[in-house]
Amino acid sequence: MNGGPLVSRLPSSAVRSVRLGPLSVRMHPRVGWTTLALAVAALASLAWAVSVGDYPVPLGQVLATLVGQGQPGTDFVVLGLRLPRAVCALAVGAALGAAGSVFQSITRNPLGSPDIIGFTQGAAVGAVLQILVFRGSSTAIALGAVAGGLVTTAVVLLLAGRGGPLGYRLILVGIGVNFLLVSFTWWLMITARLEDAASAQVWLIGSLNGRGWSQVWPVVIAVVVLVPVLTALSRPLAVLEMGDDVARGVGVAATRTRVWAIALAVVLTGAAVATAGPIAFVALAAPQLARRLTGATGPAVLPAALMGGFLLVVSDIAAQRVFAPTQLPVGIATGVVGGCYLAGLLVVQWRRNRG
């Protein structure tokens, strides 16, 4: 599969320069409109997520509650239960989408994701250790996940050493470390009691059940701060996709850009995984969809973030409602949808390419 249009399909003559005081950004109108549409879609999904449930709240009452005019019962359902969960889904999805777009751009691989540097699996081991061995609180689980992910990433990067920034060696070392961690996780799972193992399993799938405001803020802050930074980095990253030599030739500091982009993407992934567990496929699918919609070159960080948020909010609604009253972990919904999406994408693309 070609990772979406690495070369823009948009006519370059239509590119506009948007000036805002001393800042100017070159962008195509289609990118702007698509981003706006995605933002509207994400907000609409958020409103939908708050209004549906076992106790439906009409949109009018949702708005009334948000401006402080609601009834106490509705206030509790909306502000206490649904809004934190929906905001959480939006922020986690945005973090994963943005991080995924950066990883796909850097690896020049449509299947690039935080998994390849071992982050996800390391986070899983850290969290499962906290759940099964140390019996930590939800904060401890989140910290364990982040610590596990960072340590694993550091080990993988150290072991890979020199030999190309993201060459084969890094991917192979990542795979080796991943195997080790996966089997360690399963060993923890079979030695634990069934109830503990089952709750660890739910965490491993990725779930938003019972997330309150206290868990929401870290990931929201990470998204609000880092997505704009990565958006600013997306132009040098787009140049980097043409190869290091070309990038250096036009004045992009290749290594520094890449290191910063990876570091920030890892932080975003860490915030998302700590909040909701390793949710499958959002980091993979959101950037691809965003690229197809915008037709942009380079990593479309902001559209990917919006798309990721939208996807996760909708997936979470599905996970809650399809087997209601049983609430499935959202990772199951994203896995099913993502797998089918990828399969469909492959078929459609091959048909179109006559090949």
Place this chain on the structure above:
Amino acid sequence: MSTPAAPKPSQVAPPAPPAPRWLLGTPGLRVAGLIGALVLVLLLVVLSIMVGSRTIAPGEVLRVLFDPDGGESSIIVHSLRLPRTALAVVVGIALGLAGAVMQALTRNPLADPGLLGVNAGAATAVVIGIGAFGAITPLASLPFAFVGAGLAAVIVYLLGSAGRSGATPVRLALAGTAVTAALAAVVNALTVLDPATFDQYRFWAVGSLAARGPDVLWPVLPVVVVGALLALALGPALNVLALGDDVGRSLGARVVRTRVLSGLVITLLAGAATAAVGPISFVGLAVPHIARALVGPDHRWVLAHSAVLAPALLLLSDVLGRVVVRPGELPVGIITAALGAPVFIALVRRHRVAQL
């Protein structure tokens, strides 16, 4: 090139082959390596029969092996250790060959039999078997795993061959990823909704040779034999395929037939192995790498060496698993990863990975 005078044309020897980059560069060395690996497997077989919660001396192993006397040692050897060891050898051969064919077929050094969706299909079917039909013993889950592995492989192949030029390696790998992801979600949903199923499933998913008797070995054996013979016969065809589809075709290779046969071989071998002992990671990925580091890119040799090195790795892992936490034991799937991963990483760090 220190010859002082240019030799006459009639005396020109065929150009000396470039210094071999592989550890076993000549056919003689390769055969010797193969024999050495076979001896290693035999030693490990004896070790695997000896070691356990009750250690049996080598002399006694050999005695009761050929002359069962009904004593305690004899019963342990014949009813427990021998079937388990035989299963380890059979599964090892299957995993090693499946991995080697898979990497040749997809021309991808990272390919693993799990990549064709075989493991995911088997896992899904096993979970359905446990949850819906109460198939909790290894023997009862065997048919489910087989059917699941086969169905998943067919789906992946159909998905991968959508479009006009048929199934290219990249498409197969991507289709496998997609199917694996969707099936993993199904497994997750089923195990989350039903804790009892999850309890059974987690012991299958870790990959273990424990408590698998002859009743598991016999149904799996013919499948592995057929698959292994097919795999070894595919060596020359895979060599031609390695040159690329177009060159291969112009040299008279039947590309589609080779691909279909390779897919069949992988399904038979990986399906049988997974059905017998659960998904065992790493053997199918790492052993062909080790074989290539030893003998170079010729698939005939890679296949032969993989078929011998993989059972050695699996036997060694199983023996270690019985020793490290005595009197308990660790599942073999965990040991293969713990043993294989550092070796694999060291290999990756030291050598340029032999390209296909």
